[in-house]
Amino acid sequence: MALNPPLNRKLRMGIVGGGIGSFIGRVHTIAAALDHRCELVAGAFSSNPEKSKQSAPDYGVDESRAYGSYEAMLDAESRLPADQRIDFVSVTTPNHTHFEIAKAAVEAGFNVVCDKPMTLDLDQAEQLLKTVENSDVVFALTHNYTGYPLIRQAREMIMAGELGKINAIRTQYIQGWLAEKLEATEHKQAAWRTDPAKSGVAGAFGDIATHAFNLGRYVTGELPDKVSCHLKAFVDGRRLDDYGTAVIRYKSGALGTVTASQISHGRENDLEIEVDGTLGSLRWRQENPNEMIVRKNGQPHQIYTRDPNADFTKPLAASSSRIPAGHPEGFFCAFANIYLAAFDDMAKRAEGQPFERRDTVYPNVYDGVEGMMFIEQCVKSSEQDAAWLTLSHSAART
Ligand SMILES: NC(=O)c1ccc[n+]([C@@H]2O[C@H](COP(=O)([O-])OP(=O)(O)OC[C@H]3O[C@@H](n4cnc5c(N)ncnc54)[C@H](O)[C@@H]3O)[C@@H](O)[C@H]2O)c1
Structure with a gap:
């Protein structure tokens, strides 16, 4: 089967969070790559620009795409040629930052995979819902246990x-x-x-x-x-x-x-x-x-x-x-199942094909x-x- 049909190429991931010593960002990178359908090419790994740069080699991300902030990542990636820029942003930072990062990524036209809880409060969640509904992006929320x-x-x-x-x-x-x-x-x-x-x-x-x-x-x-x-x-x-x-x-x-x-x-x-x-x-x-x-x-x-x-x-x-059966599957595999279903829709979107926005296999902005x-x-x-x-x-x- 072709890779990410009908797109037929790997999807490109940019992560926010996942810096040295962090927890779930690293899980996102492993889960997203588990089925060879995506590669991590960019990151704003930490709120500290120095730490962000230091974290990039850990992931094999080129220094030129290790950004000092999520704003810098969205800005620089938006200006890259379409065949190089990231397809989606994974938001793996503490809760108080999700809203501003996810909203900015959606507004810049990137698909988003956001960790939970989706925002700091309900008001932000409702605002983010509107932003997503006014866009054509894929938005997945990693309630990863639904992937088992x-x-x-x-x-x-x-x-x-x-x-x-x-x-x-x-x-x-x-x-x-x-x-x-x-x-x-x-x-x-x-x-x-x-x-x-x-x-x-x-x-x-x-x-x-x-x-x-x-x-x-x-x-x-x-x-x-x-x-x-x-x-x-x-x-x-x-x-x-x-x-x-x-x-x-x-x-x-x-x-x-x-x-x-x-x-x-x-x-x-x-x-x-x-x-x-x-x-x-x-x-x-x-x-x-x-x-x-x-x-x-x-x-x-x-x-x-x-x-x-x-x-x-x-x-x-x-x-x-x-x-x-009998070979234990676990946390990473279930997490990867959320990514897989989101990738199906990201590939459709990239090829201008319609995709389901509300009743998705993966948890989404409505669940958020x-x-x-x-x-x-x-x-x-x-x-x-x-x-x-x-x-x-x-x-x-x-
Ligand atoms: N789905 C799950 O099973 C699961 C499990 C654990 C945590 N989480 C969620 O994931 C998020 C992160 O949790 P964690 O335990 O990994 O936290 P963590 O403290 O281990 O890691 C957070 C990372 O984000 C970076 N960061 C903070 N602000 C940033 C910014 N503005 N720009 C770039 N990077 C920034 C930090 O430097 C750090 O690298 C939380 O929202 C949490 O609720 C989900």
Whole structure:
């Protein structure tokens, strides 16, 4: 098959973030390149121009395309000939910078792959939605857990009615790394995540509950109606929540819970979803992502494995696997699946072909708006003693 049909060439990536010592930027570069459909050619790797230059050799990016700022990158790349300039910008910086970078990239005509939470607040998210809608760019949001084959299998089974009517959706994302006041040390990632000016109105809820909420939405397609939430900062002097639970009423009558913790000793990245339907229940954990358990009363429990060749595997789940069952696939592969689906649309756009903008395989700007609404309403509800607040946004995908 030709590369990125109908474009038939590699896509060119420019990254913002990913400098020495950072976390998710490096993951983006690996995930984007996993299937040989793109190459990293440019970057504004750090807010510090010196550090940005120093980071470029790590990625094999030419010095001439290691920029001192994202503005310089967008400006210089826009002026390069079309057969050299970047096709898309990956935004992998702390939350408070997403809006200005993503907006500028969209306005300059570049496709965007942005990390979550999409913006610092809902107002910015709604503005970004308008900017994207007024453009013709591809906009993907890396709620990367939706890229796991068995998560896609769960969604396809639920959409096919195999679990019956959905009654309950329990999600949780449990970590322990902030059980001590790490932000009082030199720990960079802890510092910005616990600073309201950089993280936003929420701590754990903005950082990880948003993934769990999105996973419930993706897997079941249920539309949220109302939310009631309790948030708390258990670590003395911490300015943002490090623990909380939200209860969600869905429009169909289903009930959901989202629990997030960053203070549970020894817990790593325990993202879990359980769905109860009238015909069966399923459970998946990202720390064991190649298995999913489906249970029906009176029957033996079924363990689904990530098997692209099995008859029980649904089409999107099958095409989301790269290697035979039994070989562990994980975080990078799921992340790469978000990029792959976005690349399909980027290639179409580059060739002037139409592509889906709202109901995309990958999470997009609409999911980003919904995620920001979730975060803001959870914080507001918690401030009002867990009052029930609306969680219904007109931008939500149906
Ligand atoms: N999808 C996921 O699974 C996942 C996981 C971790 C983090 N994240 C998200 O990714 C983002 C980054 O998180 P992280 O943990 O990698 O942070 P980090 O602190 O490890 O890295 C951030 C990087 O961005 C750079 N940077 C900051 N401002 C910049 C600017 N204006 N221009 C260029 N570079 C700039 C920093 O120098 C650093 O290299 C956050 O929004 C976070 O929520 C997502």
